[in-house]
Amino acid sequence: MLDIVKNEIAHSIPEAISLLNQNHGALVVAGGTDILVKIRAGKINKAHLVYINKISELKGISINESGVIKIGPLTTFRELENNPLILEILPILAIAAGSVGGPQIRAAGTIGGNICNGVTSADTSSSLLTLNARLEISNNNTTHDALIKDFYLGPSRVALPNGSLLTAIHIDKKDYTGYKGHYEKYSQRNAMDIATLGCAVQLKLNKEKTLIDDIRIAFGVAAPVPLRLSKAEDSLKGMTIDQALLKGPSIVRSEISPRDSWRASKDFRLHIAGEIFNKALKLAWKASFA
Ligand SMILES: Cc1cc2nc3c(=O)[nH]c(=O)nc-3n(C[C@H](O)[C@H](O)[C@H](O)COP(=O)(O)OP(=O)(O)OC[C@H]3O[C@@H](n4cnc5c(N)ncnc54)[C@H](O)[C@@H]3O)c2cc1C
CATH class of the missing domain: 3.30.390.50 (CO dehydrogenase flavoprotein, C-terminal domain)
Structure with missing residues (x-):
């Protein structure tokens, strides 16, 4: 049995942020390939989980008229590996995503989870560092961009205040x-x-x-x-x-x-x-x- 006390499913960014802020200590689940393993291993107890994988605004890859590429944090490794825009403009990211785990992990694991878990071995993080990725962090009524180089504070520690969500990854045209x-x-x-x-x-x-x-x-x-x-x-x-x-x-x-x-x-x-x-x-x- 996994030590989970509550599972909640968010359907929008404001709903997810509200659930996280109402329940201090509630944890975000994207693909679950890290966090559920930690719960199973007993590293997280009495988990209160907020699932974000139904939030459509957190999915997809697009480019705007200024050439800024936006990657939704729920983009899976498999999507990154096969996306035509990524293959054409940011192939380094497709290569990094293709190097992750096995097919099952690449189908479920997300780029957002890979960044937010804060581990030094995260395969997409070093490529994102060379692309000067900007991370969009959303909290109650506020959204700000942080450079990925300032996001990592220490092993498994990232600049993601309680109750906030990574809502997009941006790569500027000058950086590719x-x-x-x-x-x-x-x-x-x-x-x-x-x-x-x-x-x-x-x-x-x-x-x-x-x-x-x-x-x-x-x-x-x-x-x-x-x-x-x-x-x-x-x-x-x-x-x-x-x-x-x-x-x-x-x-x-x-x-x-x-x-x-x-x-x-x-x-x-x-x-x-x-x-x-x-x-x-x-x-x-x-x-x-x-
Ligand atoms: C068998 C196996 C093999 C693996 N191999 C590799 C590998 O080769 N390379 C590699 O880099 N990783 C590997 N991993 C680790 C893992 O699959 C990746 O880190 C993956 O990217 C995690 O994404 P996820 O969506 O599953 O994250 P989750 O487990 O859902 O979340 C991970 C963390 O990020 C937080 N989080 C997720 N999304 C957000 C968000 N949008 N906003 C705020 N916080 C968020 C969660 O709260 C949690 O703390 C492996 C894991 C397993 C089990």
Whole structure:
């Protein structure tokens, strides 16, 4: 038996927010692939759950006239993997979504749950960091945007005040135009395994396509929260691809601080970081010529 004291289904954003605010400690359920596992494991007791998966405003992927892409937090990994707009404009996100778990998890798990659970291994988070994603947070009568880089406060801790909901993920046109990217995940198994380490790279070449004009790099499991490597980015700008492949691994290793865990040692993760960075960089560079 799961230790659940109340299940409530919200049909609109205001109803969900009202239920969360009336019941201090009530928890949001999207796809349930994290939270129900935690309840089953006894990590959450006497759970009061507010299901949001019937709220149509939280679903779907669209683009507006200014080129801003809006992703509903209830978008599943499978939808991200197969959505034509994502495949054309943000393929890095389709790659990241395609690397998650197995088919059942990709059918049920949502991008909103992946962001809000606050874990460093969340596969879509590092790609969203390289896209400077803006997170729309709604509470009683207020809605504000937070940059994803400011959202992660610590392991499993995010800047989501009690009673609030992630209601959209926005990517601005300037954050994808001219960039080609790749997400590389290293895990012990090819399927049904969370990342030992994950690396997202977004690359913009100069007009002649000879030098790195801009590069954005983010890692998962390289620190307590998903991490953007701004110093490495500054160092690699202006390099040729050969210089970046040669110097990049030691540059990225100097900015991350992975830990020892039963999955892998710190030293192994540091080694792998350079390898997967180079792989992601090469594939982003190749995509720039496609
Ligand atoms: C077998 C298995 C394999 C997995 N493999 C991977 C993997 O390879 N990579 C990976 O990244 N993850 C993996 N996961 C973890 C999980 O599937 C993902 O993190 C998924 O994205 C969670 O989404 P969800 O909709 O199921 O979240 P839920 O479990 O519904 O919610 C997760 C958390 O986010 C909160 N939340 C959800 N939506 C919102 C919202 N809109 N507003 C506010 N708070 C919200 C919930 O309250 C909860 O705290 C795996 C899980 C399992 C069980």
